[in-house]
Amino acid sequence: MKKHLAGKVVVITGAGRGLGKALAEAFSAEGASLVLGARTSIEIDELAARLPNTIAVQTDVRLPRDVDRLVEAAMAEFGRVDVMINNAGLAIYGPVDDTTPDAVDAMIDTNVKGVIYGSQAAFRAMKAQRSGLIVNISSIAGKLHLPNEAVYNASKWAVNGFTGTLRLEAAKFNVKVSCVCPGGIDTPFWKAMDFYPFPEGIDPGRDFMSPEEVAQTVLEMALKSDRYVVPEVVMVPLL
Ligand SMILES: NC(=O)c1ccc[n+]([C@@H]2O[C@H](COP(=O)([O-])OP(=O)(O)OC[C@H]3O[C@@H](n4cnc5c(N)ncnc54)[C@H](OP(=O)(O)O)[C@@H]3O)[C@@H](O)[C@H]2O)c1
Numbered sequence: 001m002k003k004h005l006a007g008k009v010v011v012i013t014g015a016g017r018g019l020g021k022a023l024a025e026a027f028s029a030e031g032a033s034l035v036l037g038a039r040t041s042i043e044i045d046e047l048a049a050r051l052p053n054t055i056a057v058q059t060d061v062r063l064p065r066d067v068d069r070l071v072e073a074a075m076a077e078f079g080r081v082d083v084m085i086n087n088a089g090l091a092i093y094g095p096v097d098d099t100t101p102d103a104v105d106a107m108i109d110t111n112v113k114g115v116i117y118g119s120q121a122a123f124r125a126m127k128a129q130r131s132g133l134i135v136n137i138s139s140i141a142g143k144l145h146l147p148n149e150a151v152y153n154a155s156k157w158a159v160n161g162f163t164g165t166l167r168l169e170a171a172k173f174n175v176k177v178s179c180v181c182p183g184g185i186d187t188p189f190w191k192a193m194d195f196y197p198f199p200e201g202i203d204p205g206r207d208f209m210s211p212e213e214v215a216q217t218v219l220e221m222a223l224k225s226d227r228y229v230v231p232e233v234v235m236v237p238l239l
Contacts, residue, residue, distance in 0.1 A: 003031025004223055009078040011035045011070060013061050013118055014088030016043030018187030019137065022211035023085055024051060026219045035074040035081075037061070038088065053078075061088045061114030064121075071121040080129055083222050084122030086115040087137040091152040093195045104151050111155035112162075119166055119177070126175040131226070133176045135218055136163045140183040140236055148197045156181075160232070167231055176229040178221055183236030184208035202239070209237050 010027045014020040015036035021043075024034055028051040036044040037059030044056035057073045059066045074081045089111045092103040115136050126132025141149055142156030160179055167177035184198070186208040214235065221230055 003029075005082075006031035008032045008082040008222075009035065009074055009080050010083040010085065010222075011037070011074050011081055011122065012085045012087055013037045013059060013067075013070070013114065014137075015047065015056075016040050018189055019182075019185055019211045019214055020085075020087045021047060022215035023087060023218055024054070026212070026215040027083070027222070028052065028054065030219065030223075032083070033078050035070060035077065037066075037070045061086075061118060062109040064117045067114070067117040067121050070118075071125055075125060081122055081125045082132055084118060084126075084132070084134045085137065085218065086118040086134070088114050088118075089137060089139075089155075090192070091141075091149070091189065093148050093152065093193060093197045095148060096150045099151050107151050107155045108158075111152070112158045115159050116162055119162070123166065123170060123175060127170070127173045130174045132174075133178070133222055134163075134166070134170070135221060136177075136179040137218075138163070138179045138181045140181050140234065142179075142181055143234060146197060148195065164231065167229065171229070174226070176226075178230055179232050180214070180218055180221075181232065181234045182209060182214050183239075185211055185214050187211050207237055207239055209235065 010032045016038035033053035036056045038044050041058045048054045048056035057070050059070045138159040139156040141153050142160045163179040170177050186204045
């Protein structure tokens with residue numbers, strides 16, 4: 001069967017587990033070469049060993065030099081970057097007045113600055129190529145106001161704002177920029193929590209989207225014609 005992304009190079013942050021891992025598997029199945037970044041080497045190394053034409057580069061998206069190194073690794077190994085997926089992100093939920101400075105820093109540095117640094121690094125390479133697609137993984141939390149998610153909301157609204165403006169700047173270089181705003185996805189994201197923002201009785205395993213379903217939607221964005229861009233995709237479970 002024809003692989004639609006053979007010869008294409010895809011860089012994914014936060015690729016070790018959850019949505020990032022599903023993205024890696026979905027893009028690999030379409031023949032793409034992959035450059036995977038995350039802080040936990042063992043997870044991305046395992047994926048790189050299993051998926052063809054895949055390398056892993058330990059990356060902390062909060063550090064611009066790490067993100068630059070990730071994109072440089074793609075250029076050095078494969079000579080180009082066709083798709084950059086800024087996926088790394090985290091949430092620490094709770095009432096605004098209980099949110100510690102460390103929690104604020106973690107969410108803003110990872111979710112906002114990480115996306116900005118990743119977009120900058122990829123855009124520099126894509127601008128020179130005169131082609132490429134940047135997909136920033138936002139959230140439905142970037143469209144709504146949700147109690148106990150104020151800083152996470154703020155971080156994802158920032159991602160949407162940044163992505164929209166970069167899309168306008170990038171268009172004249174034939175570079176497409178989009179964001180995806182998913183509702184709940186059943187990933188390890190929720191296992192790291194001690195405060196859940198959703199009502200009791202909601203079971204992520206039963207009620208949320210699977211990471212594979214969201215990854216498939218991102219993949220479809222990369223398969224669209226070069227003649228237009230889909231600025232934003234919002235997808236939510238049927239709750
Ligand atoms: N799960 C949901 O319900 C949901 C809904 C909407 C949007 N999202 C968004 O979807 C994205 C992926 O979430 P997920 O559910 O897959 O989360 P996850 O299962 O917790 O995985 C997050 C990934 O991001 C990586 N990461 C975290 N901080 C990082 C950093 N500083 N540098 C590099 N990598 C980092 C993690 O690896 P290391 O810790 O090893 O670095 C991990 O690979 C996030 O942007 C999240 O906000 C999730």
